[in-house]
Amino acid sequence: MAWLVANFSEVLSLAGLHLYQSVVPLLISVLIAVPLAQLARMNKTLRGLLLSAGSILYTVPSLALFVILPVILGTRILDMANVMVALVIYAVALLLRSTLDALESVDDGIRQAAVAMGYKPFMRFLTVDLPLSVPVLFAGLRVVSVSNISLVSVGALLGIGSLGSLFTDGLKRDFVTEIVIGIIGTLLLALLMDAFLVLAQRLLTPWLRNDGGLTKATAESNSDDEPAVVSA
Amino acid sequence: MSVPALVEEYSSDNPLVQGYEWLMNPMHWQGPEGIPLRALEHLGYTALTLSIAVAIAVPIGLYVGHTGRGRVVVISLAGVLRALPTLGMLTLFVLLAGLGLMPPIWALVLLAVPPILAGTYAGISAVSKDTVDAARSMGMTEPQILFRVEVPNGLPVILGGFRAGVLQVVATVAVVAYINLGGLGRFLIDGLSVSDYGRVLGGAVVIAALAICLDIVLAGIQRLAVSPGLKAPRRQRGDSPTGRETITAGVQGGNS
Numbered sequence: 001m002a003w004l005v006a007n008f009s010e011v012l013s014l015a016g017l018h019l020y021q022s023v024v025p026l027l028i029s030v031l032i033a034v035p036l037a038q039l040a041r042m043n044k045t046l047r048g049l050l051l052s053a054g055s056i057l058y059t060v061p062s063l064a065l066f067v068i069l070p071v072i073l074g075t076r077i078l079d080m081a082n083v084m085v086a087l088v089i090y091a092v093a094l095l096l097r098s099t100l101d102a103l104e105s106v107d108d109g110i111r112q113a114a115v116a117m118g119y120k121p122f123m124r125f126l127t128v129d130l131p132l133s134v135p136v137l138f139a140g141l142r143v144v145s146v147s148n149i150s151l152v153s154v155g156a157l158l159g160i161g162s163l164g165s166l167f168t169d170g171l172k173r174d175f176v177t178e179i180v181i182g183i184i185g186t187l188l189l190a191l192l193m194d195a196f197l198v199l200a201q202r203l204l205t206p207w208l209r210n211d212g213g214l215t216k217a218t219a220e221s222n223s224d225d226e227p228a229v230v231s232a
Numbered sequence: 233m234s235v236p237a238l239v240e241e242y243s244s245d246n247p248l249v250q251g252y253e254w255l256m257n258p259m260h261w262q263g264p265e266g267i268p269l270r271a272l273e274h275l276g277y278t279a280l281t282l283s284i285a286v287a288i289a290v291p292i293g294l295y296v297g298h299t300g301r302g303r304v305v306v307i308s309l310a311g312v313l314r315a316l317p318t319l320g321m322l323t324l325f326v327l328l329a330g331l332g333l334m335p336p337i338w339a340l341v342l343l344a345v346p347p348i349l350a351g352t353y354a355g356i357s358a359v360s361k362d363t364v365d366a367a368r369s370m371g372m373t374e375p376q377i378l379f380r381v382e383v384p385n386g387l388p389v390i391l392g393g394f395r396a397g398v399l400q401v402v403a404t405v406a407v408v409a410y411i412n413l414g415g416l417g418r419f420l421i422d423g424l425s426v427s428d429y430g431r432v433l434g435g436a437v438v439i440a441a442l443a444i445c446l447d448i449v450l451a452g453i454q455r456l457a458v459s460p461g462l463k464a465p466r467r468q469r470g471d472s473p474t475g476r477e478t479i480t481a482g483v484q485g486g487n488s
Binding site for chain 1: 247312320421424429443
């Protein structure tokens with residue numbers, strides 16, 4: 001405890017770096033994955049292509065990707081951008097599939113009703129499809145956010161600052177407290193992000209709030225009996 | 233016996249060329265520190281981790297999936313385990329239990345349990361209730377229902393979870409090189425510490441290739457193991473969002 005008090009500002013700034021390195025890729029990956037998923041929905045060939053590309057990229061181990069990226073991007077090996085680009089790649093690979101599921105969870109009758117009311121394709125996508133797919137979309141986002149936060153710490157092996165630095169430093173100095181604080185800090189960050197995403201989802205789907213809570217509503221929009229796992 | 237030089241000689245400063253030269257150097261494909269043996273070590277750690285993880289996760293998953301008891305506990309436990317940073321657990325176990333083979337393996341087990349557990353549970357509980365009731369009404373005992381009806385029907389999802397677990401472990405075994413263990417991660421960690429980027433890049437390519445090959449093999453096994461009766465209706469349903477796909481998306485957590 002005394003160590004935490006003495007080094008509080010340092011731990012806090014590492015936590016800030018950690019959060020930054022996991023949140024920015026999350027936002028970027030949503031901006032990439034949603035249009036890609038919509039394109040994949042419209043074109044069968046593209047769909048197969050994107051999904052297999054995603055699963056191959058997802059297979060590449062993170063430590064390997066962290067050291068290959070600087071060569072491809074021309075960044076320095078210690079650059080934070082390496083970690084962030086790698087996380088964007090993983091996040092897009094994961095989100096692509098769940099965004100496709102999300103967009104497909106929207107009832108086709110609603111789509112047709114929107115077309116009948118005169119919605120143009122782009123506006124229909126933005127104002128009808130996208131909002132209605134939020135519950136399933138956010139289930140995917142929550143999985144990605146947890147995995148991002150856990151992955152960022154691996155960057156510490158290369159010397160990129162994050163809460164992971166507490167692990168490498170603690171091991172070097174044979175100091176358990178530091179590692180435990182790193183683990184607790186990472187868990188807290190993951191919890192914080194998850195709570196934030198749940199809150200954001202509630203705010204974005206006001207129409208689901210009155211009929212029996214979020215999980216039930218997610219289950220209904222998802223048509224099959226599964227979402228308990230997604231929210232795990 | 234020639235000892236590999238500590239620092240490599242390359243014909244170029246370009247890391248891509250260095251990585252290529254490192255991979256093409258026959259010196260690196262033989263001996264106790266060569267790529268084939270390191271790859272075997274890597275697969276050995278992976279296999280050991282997965283056998284422990286399967287022994288823990290599959291029985292629990294089968295029990296919870298079949299009875300529906302303890303669902304909430306298992307799901308939230310898997311969520312917490314998934315959020316644990318593996319690097320942190322690795323360093324913690326090593327400090328508490330000392331160097332050696334088992335402390336890092338236990339940290340990897342913690343990583344492999346959630347996807348396998350979630351996959352098993354989800355696979356079993358996604359089997360249609362009508363099918364289970366039909367089996368029960370035909371006089372099958374509970375173990376028979378579990379192993380002859382629910383497991384074969386849930387196998388695609390169960391194996392999907394297993395595949396996700398394997399991928400995560402293969403990727404993360406690269407990290408145990410940080411703690412004095414072997415495996416392909418040695419090339420990355422040692423290469424970084426002597427700024428030999430040819431070795432780092434070559435090693436990274438080998439790890440990525442190993443992971444992709446393993447995934448292809450597992451996909452093949454998955455295809456062979458799944459009962460042919462399950463394949464036809466899936467194709468018919470085609471573009472509708474099947475619960476199965478959504479489950480696999482949820483089961484695959486992070487990669488490390």
